[in-house]
Amino acid sequence: MWSKVKKWLDTGTSEEFGFIINTRIRTINLAAMVGGSASLLFTILNFSTGHYLLGAHTLVNLILLGTLIYFNARHNFLKGPATMMVLLSLAFTSNGILFHNGMEFYVLLVVCLGLLLFDNMRVILLILFINSILFLVAHKVVSRYAIQPSIANRSFINMAVWLVILLLCLYTFKKRSLMYLQRLELANKQLQESNRSKEKLFSIVAHDMRSPLNSLTATLDLLNNQFIDEKTFRELSSLLSNQTKHLNENMDVLLRWATSQLRGIEVNAHAFDLCIYIRDILQLLAPLMEFKHVRCEAGCNGPVMVFADTDHVQLILRNLITNAIKFSHTGGVITVSASCEEKGKVWVHVQDNGIGMSQDAVNNLFNPAVIQSLPGTGNEKGIGLGLQLSNEFVQKNGGSITVKSTPSKGSIFSFSLPAAPGNYSS
Template identity: 30%
Template sequence: MNKPLLSRLWKSLSYLGVGTDMTYLEVKRLHMVNLIAITCVPCMLFFGIINFFEERYFLAGINVANSSFCLVVLILQYYRKYEMAKIILLGVSFCFFYFGALFYGNGGENFLLCIMIVCMLLYDSRTIQWFAGVFVIAGIVSVKLYPTEFLMIDHVVRGRVLTNTLGALIFIVIAVYFFKNIIYNNMMLIEEQRKKLQLLNQDKERIFSIVAHDIRTPLSTLDGLVYLLHEQVLDGTVSEEYILQLQRQIAQQKEALDDILYWSSRSMRGASNSITTTSVLDVMSTIGKVYESACQLKSLQLIMEIEPNFQIKVDRDHLMIVARNMLSNAVKFSHSGGSIEVWVSEENAYGFLHVRDHGIGMGKEQADHLFHTIQQRSLGTGKEVGAGLGLLLCHELIQQNNGMVRVSSALGEGSTFSVGFPMVTHA
């Protein structure tokens, strides 16, 4: 019980005065000041007691005063008087260590080096760093050159000098190690931020690519519908049903655009995947409506055989993008008057969505590289233009959702695309 209590007390004191608005470097500098003050309070008090019983009352007074001022430093840190706390810690410690070394020869001049190192770690100003360096060097030289016969009081025992010297050297090693960790952690944070910016930039490029790919085909469909409407206007045979169909197509394509922009905004904010239980039938019914007019223009029969309770674990927005690309390519490369089959299957705890067309197909070499490189722009059977990016983007989304993808194709016979995600098991 005591150990956790002491641990919590140590942590609360070492991070005394830390604010949420402080940078990483500011927190570490404040942490360093607290650690020095916390360490000095008991150490100086201990040596003060020893010096008192050895009748070195002046040195004991120096030790106790140093301990008291370190307590003042902690109080100032608590009230966020950071600059005043640093000045007292460095200035008072310098005076006490200097006069202790000068009058008692206790090796306190070695702690002046510690003060110089701490000053250089706490301040970025070169003027302050040079001033501290010159001041410390002058203090050490004056102690070394001061004639021993003029000392006010006898030297402390040699063991005490050795203890102070070792303590100063250990402190220097710890300070350098502490500063090294600060630099290393800063470099790690910078590297993490660089990677995050790189990912955000990739997401931005991916977003524009998705918009370019997934909006192009519906707009081409709209263009065809408007052309046919224009022909009907010229023939004087415009039907209300045809206008309603055009209106529905525009609304559905707007919905598709909203889905893409929603997913895009989530990616730009760096949001993680929202993997949830998703109904495949619900997703494919929505996408089927988007490409209903495109199928009608090419006289394609869209056949869906999906069980209502067939569910998989996937980010719904990502599945929408993947499924939309699969159906878009099936429509694009199908011959007029053909058919597109969509069905599902279960295999090794994975639920697969299959989309098969009977269009132009592709060779094995092209199929092997389909999901790993940007494809050249290609024309569909109805002269539809593709951006060559859709499947590559789908592959990235599939990987993010712990999925897998397969393709089976032959020239002149059509293609079958299968994408699988973890299956939702029902008790």
Template identity: 30%
Template sequence: MINLIALLCLFPTIFFSILNLIDHRYVLSAINFSNSICSFTVLLLQYYGKHNIAKATLLTSNSVFFFAGALLYKNGGEYFLLCTLIVSMLMYDNRKIHIVLCITVAFLILLLYLLPDILPLSQQVPRSRSVFNIINALAFMVVAVNFFLDIIYKNMKKIEQQRLNLESMNRDKEKIFSIIAHDIKSPFANLEALVFMFRNQMLDSTASQEYIQQIYQQITQQNQALDDLLQWGSSSMQGMNTKASPQLIKPMIQQIIKVFNENTQSKQLKININIPNNTQIIANRDHTIIILRNLISNAIKFSYVNGNINIYTSMDETYTHIHIQDEGIGINPSKSAALFNEIQQKSFGTEDEPGSGVGLVLCKDLIERNKGVVNIQSTPNKGSVFTVGLPSCPSHKPQTNVEVPTCC
């Protein structure tokens, strides 16, 4: 706003300085030129970050020069003094400053009407120019007030949006703490009981092997849940950068599947990967691994024993779509729409595998950060197909004839 006012003062005062010089009003020309110099000085102060000095210089110089022009030449400068008062009240939020400036401007205007004319009528500016200055002053008041009102309304909208975001973050925080309290604390309590029995040799060799397997599975699941929670917290940080680069899909999926070997073997699942070796996407590698790991983990968790999991890709003009299809319990259509939008309650797989409820919301957040899309097609008791679309690598053309398995 200071820059705008300085520019609005700079060019007109230069123009009127030349015009008054031609009309032989040398003092008024000097006043206009001095005002131009002050406006230029204000812009320099703004450029070097001295904003408070710039504000004071702008208001003081304008008040002095407008008063001098109105006193000597009766050019309607008192209306510009009112403009200065309005601008000062918009620039400063200190009421004491408002009162001082109001008294000062009122005193200056009072002097203009009480003091006799200093110069003869013939040397004063034409009435038409006084009317022109008055109209410009009134127009400036309207523009200045509306400019600040626009800023205020925008700030109010930003504050309201920040309030809504804060409420959403608080709700997520409460849900995360609820998950930590129930879904993570309880399994650790079970682990404590198992370790206690081992320490006191309360289990025979056969039972020990079974409990060791349970401990291993619980530790693996809790590690994943904790990782999801940590990633969720870090992904919610404002200003988090997503560095995207070309990524081969197949090696990432093969790496993730190795992590779940124990789970797939225990449920006798067969994972079929039908992805060309050179298929690439443009995304953040760490984010992509988290997304695929969560979706593959869900496919394993909710698949029936001896089932198949098919992982394949398709392409269009914008995205490379990664499809993860399972033969499991499926999802009710009324619930599938909310899966990616809100933290879910604790769920259990076909073999009572627990979940954190955070994974899919985290996935959607990371997918959107990588300019991707996500979709789900599911049939209860038959299976689901989770589809993640991430930007295609420019060197790859869309596949026109892709064989896409249908949901079981």
């Protein structure tokens, strides 16, 4: 029942119109539905008791109120409702004059609806002017020309219905307006947090991502000006190569983050063996581990079948394993494992015995308002978006991510992915 009522209230609304216009449409629909229900009841009552002329008038009111909803459904929000409001005012006035039943007070309700519906001051003043004249005229002549006095207590009932419609419309409009203000306040707060995050991000990019380029440029200038020989340059090349790789990874994360913010995250999931990708990522990062003298132990002999987006999974794995290397000490050990630990889910664990984190740092890892960019044990630079992007990718693929860390003892990053049908692990 309520779903049908809500459908009628939403007649003519659209996401394209925005919050304010949709609120006005719903308010007019509410007034038309409540008033139309009362008109329908009185029409049946009047015809059944032999008050045919009065019944004809209430039937006209019902048709005019229904036409209001029709114009909303046709997205005619100005000329149609304005015409109907004038006709309704005339109908209410004539009803009040002829039957002395208090219907002339409904012209005041039309004025209130006009204030809610229209922004054009000329239209509002015109409605106010016309309805004021009609109301005054009705009060002057109602006691003289009543040709068929209404049923006993009908004036009281009409006034009660008028008051109910007025209060419902005002309450609905006020409630929707408060909701709109709350949304604006929330959006403003989110915008402020986003701006602070972007300002911090730009400062990180300006500092941390320029350093490798400056080092490379300075070294090349020294070589070109023959201030260093080729032997010294080759000795520096491994360090420069490592910095350039970090720069490339950071650029990749930054571009993916920007794309996710602009277009959203699209998931192209299919079944694949997770262990193959873990081995590929470890092979890709082997030079980095060799440079820091970090050893990796893989606990994934496969196959471990998952159902996810391969591009997303590769970024997640590369991010977590790179971070484990970044925050490991020389001679550290990293463990990467994957297994189907619970029905329908595959869990991946990336563990290191590096510098670890405090609980406060863990709590802020995935907070979009807090961008953390900490240097690694080898002074490696980052931009602080990798973990946030990884968390978004994990969630979009139907998984979750957890972190356990102890200062000076290391961290364990674990994330889950949906297991592919028929998945098994060995």
